[in-house]
Amino acid sequence: QQQVKQSPQSLIVQKGGIPIINCAYENTAFDYFPWYQQFPGKGPALLIAIRPDVSEKKEGRFTISFNKSAKQFSLHIMDSQPGDSATYFCAARATGNQFYFGTGTSLTVIP
Amino acid sequence: DAGVTQSPTHLIKTRGQQVTLRCSPKSGHDTVSWYQQALGQGPQFIFQYYEEEERQRGNIPDRFSGHQFPNYSSELNVNALLLGDSALYLCASSDRDRGPYPHFGNGTRLTVT
Numbered sequence: 001q002q003q004v005k006q007s008p009q010s011l012i013v014q015k016g017g018i019p020i021i022n023c024a025y026e027n028t029a030f031d032y033f034p035w036y037q038q039f040p041g042k043g044p045a046l047l048i049a050i051r052p053d054v055s056e057k058k059e060g061r062f063t064i065s066f067n068k069s070a071k072q073f074s075l076h077i078m079d080s081q082p083g084d085s086a087t088y089f090c091a092a093r094a095t096g097n098q099f100y101f102g103t104g105t106s107l108t109v110i111p
Numbered sequence: 112d113a114g115v116t117q118s119p120t121h122l123i124k125t126r127g128q129q130v131t132l133r134c135s136p137k138s139g140h141d142t143v144s145w146y147q148q149a150l151g152q153g154p155q156f157i158f159q160y161y162e163e164e165e166r167q168r169g170n171i172p173d174r175f176s177g178h179q180f181p182n183y184s185s186e187l188n189v190n191a192l193l194l195g196d197s198a199l200y201l202c203a204s205s206d207r208d209r210g211p212y213p214h215f216g217n218g219t220r221l222t223v224t
Contacts, residue, residue: 006153032211032212034212036215041217042217043115043201043203043215043216043217043218044154044201044215045215046212046213046214049212089153089154091153093211096166096167097142097144097159097166097167097205097211098156098159098167098169099144099154099156099213100156101146101153101154101155102153103151103152103153104151104152104153
């Protein structure tokens with residue numbers, strides 16, 4: 001059973017576009033919600049994270065929107081660049097410090 | 112400031128063999144977690160070590176075991192390898208006092224033939 005459901009599986013946008021990746025969860029005990037970026041041959045790198053008491057967080061071109069009542073959160077990438085082409089994972093932490101990851105979204109930004 | 116380092120980067124083993132993977136955490140981090148990432152999937156939690164003890168374990172077979180040393184480095188051992196154990200094994204470290212988010216190494220690519 002997938003604890004964190006991520007969509008879409010893949011995404012292609014033009015340079016300057018705003019890709020949006022969505023995640024949904026059921027476990028109300030989740031308390032930390034990070035996003036990771038992974039390039040081929042590399043480990044996932046922490047991109048941005050949010051706590052459930054905040055509805056939005058921005059860091060540079062990356063924004064997380066969080067809807068606690070709907071148990072959904074999403075990543076928006078403003079003014080996307082070809083260098084943003086990577087796989088993105090959402091995650092959520094359960095009690096005991098175990099993180100559950102989504103299945104990933106492969107983003108391609110076309111120049 | 113060195114990040115999380117893992118060795119080896121690639122490994123090929125035969126079904127039934129045993130393997131040991133190694134990890135050095137990011138400087139200042141005291142907690143080490145191991146994840147298994149199958150091709151095209153997200154990382155799946157294996158277990159977490161803190162103060163040299165296994166603190167949390169995921170839904171993973173007993174063939175998987177680990178260890179944390181006094182210098183916070185860690186090992187992951189897998190016995191009786193199966194073809195399905197082929198994956199990228201990621202080590203992640205964190206600091207319980209400064210934030211829970213795992214910081215990942217680049218992983219060990221294990222291929223079981």
